[in-house]
Structures are given as C-alpha cells and as structure tokens.
Amino acid sequence: MMNIEEFGARGERARLFPVLAESSKEGRTLSIVLATLARVPEFSGSILRGIGRPTGKRTTVDCYTEVTFPALKDSNLRPDGLIVVSTGRRRWSAFVEAKIGTAEVKREQLESYLKLASQTGVDAVITMTNAYAPLPEHHPVDVDKRLLRKVGLFHFSWFSILTTINLLAVNSDVDDADHVYMLRELERFLLHPSAGLRRFDSMGPEWSAAVESLRKGASISKSSSDTLAVVSGWHSELRDLCLLLSRKTAARAELRLAPAHKADTRARLQHDAQRLASAGTLTAEILVPAAASPILVEADLTTRTTRVSMKLDAPKDKQRQASCLSWLLRQLRDLPTKEADEVHVQANWRGRAPQTTSTLAAARVDPKLHSHSDPAMLPTSFVVMKMMGDGRRFSGRKTFIDSLEHLVVEDFYGSVAEVLTAWQPPAPKLRRAPEEAEIQEAGLDGAVEIGE
Template sequence: MTDRPDYLERGEKARLFPVLADTSKEGRTTSIVLACLAHVQEFGRAMLATVGQRVGTRAQVACYTEICFKKGEKPKGDRPDGLIVLKIGGREWKALVEAKVGNNDLEQGQVERYLELARQNEIDAVITISNQFASTPTEHPISVTRRAAAKVELYHWSWMHVLTQAALLLQNDEVVDGDQAAILLELSRFLSHDSAGVKGFDSMPASWSELVQAVANGVAITPRTASAKEVVEAWHQEARDLSLILSRKIGVHVTTRLPRAHRTDSQARLKADLELLSKENIIQAAWDIKDAAGPLECCIDVKTKTIISSMKVRAPSDRVKANSRLKWLLRQLHNISAEEMFVRLHWTGPGSFTQHPLAELRENPDLVLRDRLNAQLHTLEVCLVRGLARRFGQRKNFITDVEALVPEFYERAGQRLKPWQASAPKIRESSTTVEEVEHEAEGEALSHPSPGSE
C-alpha cells in the first residue's frame, strides 16, 4: 500500500509516538490506538471484527491521521481524526474515525457532517470513539437522521471497549509475536493512565437522585416521567460498562444479554425498560458468560433501594422431592460465605417464587417442603442481596456499589454453579438376551398349542 491514498490531500501514517502539541490529547490518543490497530495483527483483527470486517492473514491494514480529502465539502472547523484502510485482495474497505476523550461527547451535527463527507468520498463507514457507551458497536449513542446514515455505516467504540479488547488479548496470550505483544501492553498501560482521558461510566445523572426520591415519596413513575428516560439510558451505559469490567476480571468476552428484538432496536429496548420501571420500580440487566451455568443477572429495586445479583439453574429432574433438588444445589455452595446470600425457589403454577436465606437452608433443607405443597420446584436461583439505604440515591456511590457487587456475586457463587445434566442411561443388570427371548417364545408355544394342532 502507498504511503498515502490518492484520494487524500493530506494525511500521515498513524504513529506510535506522535509529535503533536500537548493540547492535542485526542489526536495523540487516536494516533497511538490506530498505529496499534495497524501493526498488532490480533488487535486489528479483533477490533475490525466488531464492525463486521473479517481480517485474514493476507489482509493489509493501514491507518492515517491528520487527513484531508481532495473531494467533497470541507466541514467548517472539523477534520476527522483518522482513516482506516483495509485491503483484502482487490477489495478495499475504508472508515473515517472521529474520537473524543475525557468529558467531551460526540455531537450529532459533527457526526452527520462526517457521514456526508464519507459518502462524497465513497468511504464505507464512520467509526466514533468516546467515553460514551453503546450496547454493541452497531448501536450508536448519538441519534442521526436516516438520510445522514444512508449508504454509510455508523459504528461506535467506547474507549473502555478498546482497552478491554487489548486486555483480553494479553490475558489470554493471543498475540503470537513478542514485539507486538509488548506494543499492545504499552497501549493498555497508556489507556489505563489518567492522562489518556479514558474513563468508565462512573456516575448516574442528576435525574437518578430525583427519581429515587420520587419513588420514596410514593410518586407514580410513568414512561413519560421526565427523569425516567434519562435514568434508563444511563443504566444501559452502565450495563455495557459492567460487561467490559467483567470481561477484564474473568478473562473472557462477557456480553450484555438482550432479546433478539432489542439487539438492533435501541428504542424498543428503551420502551420495554421504561415500562418495567413504571410498573415495578425496577431496572435490570443480564450478561452472557462463556461456559457459565446461566446468565448473570442484576436487578435494581428502586422502591426498596436494593441491588440483587443472581444466577438461575434448572432443578435436577432425576430427583422428585423439592428438598432433594435443593440439596443438589447446596452441595455446590457448601464452602461459600452465606452473608447476604439467599436462594429463590421457582415453582410451577400460580404464585411467585419463595425465598430463604442460604444459612437457614443449610441448617434445614426441609424448610422448602412447606413452601408449595402441590407444586413442583423447577428452577433454583442463587442471589446476593444488598440494601444500600442512603447510598442508593447517591449518583457516584450507586455506580461504585453496583460495580463491586456484581463481580463479587460471580466470584462467590456464580462461578461455582454447574447446570444439571442427566446421567447417561445404563444397561440393566437383569437385561434379557435375544436367545433367552426366543427360548421363552418356543416354550410358550409348546405349552399352549394352537387349535387344530396335534
């Protein structure tokens, strides 16, 4: 690939050590990340895969900064931070990059101008990077008009998403080349430092405290309540941040669990969660973890100011009595601390679950026999339940406590749980051979001759 594509009027290869003014924090950070994307094969492959590009061993990736196109109207006061060019054989895929660091957020007008610039120059996509979160790279934190997004794909990476991809590759020793691994390690250290301007979701909006107080005062919350929409949107960002935190702590990709209809329609997800908040005063999220017994769940009960993290497993069907099914679960939790731990029992038929402290069930598993006399226990749920009292309504403390409790539950209980699996069928000890069957049939015929036989 040439040093600069012919459609660029200006542009420099992204540098690991950019020579830029101290005030150009965004330019410096973007250059370093794009240089790593181009030169660390596994990192480039992982990042581009999130925007639908499969990068094989023969693919070439080049990244540029300080770019200016020959064609198209120059956005006033704007200049894209970078350009990614992926060449696979005779095919080229190109993406503009616009980055914000620290508290700087993306702006709808600027994003739409870059979409138009991309369309004029036959660029396939625009990728934005900021500290704003989105459920997936295809779900953008900024709403743009349908016309603006026509013929150009729009993607978003949070800086924490970039950091998490690098951390996972390093934790799992997936970077084969030692020099490239060292470069990626330095990128991870750089993004983790305060000077890079990279941060996680660390505070709920002011409307969170207002909503908590309104619920405490008995005010009915509706989907149209002014604070409700902002709170739910903030919770969606926190759910994404938690998936990245869990990924780094566990060492595998953890993804936010969403219904199929919500994966590509953020408005449908917002509407459903607003309905849940208005009807039950709760917000919730769940995550999929590879090889875990089930989804990891978190429920925020605004009315009781409680955080609940939990995981469900199907009760073993080879046991009939409820206490026998419970004992199967208790054996998996025999050596964990029972503090704030509960077991919820889900039954067939009408009525909600029943719940007991783990400590009490350890002492007397037969307690469950009195819960639902004519119902069958079909699901067991282990829960860590923590009331926050005054801290619940405090914007930063709430996030701090959620991000501590969910990994704590997984470490204490979730990672120990195993799903029930039916045993393989066994050969019966008194099984009858084919020869025995034939011999018995002949004997039956001799002792009971058919009519007319001699």
C-alpha cells in the same frame, strides 16, 4: 500498502510514538491505538469483526491521522483518522473521530463527517469516546437517518477497546510475542490517566430525583426527558459493568438483548422507560461464557434495593426433595456462614405451589424449609440471590454505581456465580443389547456345541 492520495486526501501515517504538542492528548491517544491496530492483525480483526468486516491472512490495514481534503470546498473538515482495510481488490474505509475525557462528539460535526464520507467514497464513520453503547451499531448520538443510506456509523467506547486488548493478551489469542508486547504496552498506556479514558462512574442528575419520587409512591412519565435520561444512564452502566466483568474473568461478558432491541436502540430505551414508569424497576441479564445461567440484575427504585440472582433448573435425576436441595447446597458448601447469611435461596414448584425462601445459612441448618407437603412434588428450579438494601447509597449518583459493581462482581460473581454449575443428566449406563437378550432367552448365551 495503500496510498492515502487515492482518496484525494493528505494525512500522516498513524505513529506508535507520535510527535505532537503536549496539548494534543486526543491525537496522541488515537495515533497510538491506530498504529497498533495496523500492526497487530488479531487486534484489527477483533475490532473489525465487531462491525461486520471479517478479515483474513490477505487483509492489510492502513491507518492515518489528521486527514485533510485540500481539493474540496469544505477543506476545513479534518477527521482525526482514516482506516483502510484491503483484501485483494476489495477495499473498505472509515473515518475515525476521537474524543477523550468529558469531550463528546456533537451531532453537527458527526453529520458533516457522514456527508464527507459519502462525497469521498469512504464507507463508514467510527467514533471513539468515553460514551457507552451496547453494540457498535448503537450510536449514542442521533443523526439524520438519510445520511446513513450509503455510509455506516459505528461507535466504540475507549473501555470497550481496552477490554478487547486485555482479552486478546490474557487469553493467548496472539501468537507473535512482539504483538503481545505491543498490546500489553497499549493497555498500560490507556490505563494511565494521561490517556483520557474515563469509566462510567456516576448516574446523571436525574437519578436521585427519580429514586425519591418512586420511593414516595409518586408516578413518573415514561416519555419524559428525565426518565429517558435515567434509563440511558442505566444502559451505560450496564455496558461498563459487562466490560468490568470481562476484564475480571478474562471472558467476554455481554448483555442479553431481545432481537428487537439489538436492532433498535430507541425501542430498547422506550421499553425500559415503560418498565421503570410502571413497575419502578430497571432490569438486565448478563451472559458470562460457561456460567451456569444468565445473571439477572434488578434495581428497584421503589424500595431502593438492588438484587442480583441466577436461576438454575433443579436436577431431574433425584427422587426426594431433600436430595434436590442438597445438590444446590453442596455447590455452595465452601461459602462461610457469615456470607451464607447474605445469600437467599428460593425454590420454585410446579403449578400454583408457593415458592419457598430462606437464607442459605438457614437452609443448611434446616433443609425442611424447602419442602412441600406432597413428598412426590419436586422443585422445578432454584434461584440464588444477593441483595443490597442501603437506601442512602442507592440514592447517590456515584454510590449507586459503586455499590452495584461491588455487589455484582465481588459479592455475587466472586462468591456464588463462579462456583455454580448447571445440572446435566448423567452419562447413560451400559445395558444388555437387544440381540444379547434374545440369545439369552433362547438358552444360547455363551453356549458352544462340541463334537460336530
């Protein structure tokens, strides 16, 4: 067990049942999380792997709260927590700064902790707040990059931590019954309003104005602070949407990001701002393990419409257009007619052949809606889509979030995505082996000479 005095510091070991003032909700929440982190290796392993710190059987995790450095000039600096990971002689450590409710970590405070980490030999600074980030290394606060030369900077939203806890417990990834109990109790605690967790439930004040401008045909600047704020809010909602899908499906849903955007959150922000300014749309793809294809989410501010869709390759073992369509329709046969009226089917064809579109209900009644005049032409892929076109709800900062999440999770995933299956070629059938064919041609198949 590591001694915190090795860092020249003082602090209280993280307690599962902290004795703190009623006003210290932040300290209580962090202490309980860190105490569980130190005692449940699957939990600490999952969190640490997310920031590139693999753990093993010989790894120990020690956690402290209210860390001070009395010997330093800046002794007033008091990180909320300290995590120390030891594997044999190797040691890695990180300060933790936590905020709950609407509180945010300020740049000045964060930079002071980065300087303190460099001064004391601590390897990283981790923040835990209600702000969202697509990846732990994409910190929501911009800091002086020179401070990151020797010290890492990572961020976890409280709901990303809650989702990790939920998936570990639900998927039976933890063998020890006491550890499962601890995770379940921690999940229950974090879900209570007193813990201070907040989901992303409202776009920023710039949202409604941007929607109104684009709807009227006006242009917006890709580099304006309002445009960047709209895109930043969209990114936060996407991350929250992935966490919601993860908890609903018990599988880790993730955003599909371009490699350049994984490495540079600013590049992603500018790319999406450019798209919003030029096309008036915000788009993203969500990957759900074992789903038939990525889920494409599009918010069109010019028409105030949200679209959610999946694209499936058409089967390649069919000879007729109707057979290809039937392959898709069979997968959605249990969808009631009323809901089928709200699902749109698009067939894509080779070359310049125009797409064919209809509702699922109409395609059931008349499959010829998805046919081509050349009977030898077969569709190359199908797109299955649901839309939300309530302009008033789209324009509202909160109602947009509510409508988007219901459309993606309940309406689309719950009725369409979870039943769709990607086409796979059938297993190869047995045939006569080449040597068997040669024997048959020679007239020796099954022949046995007698009497010799």
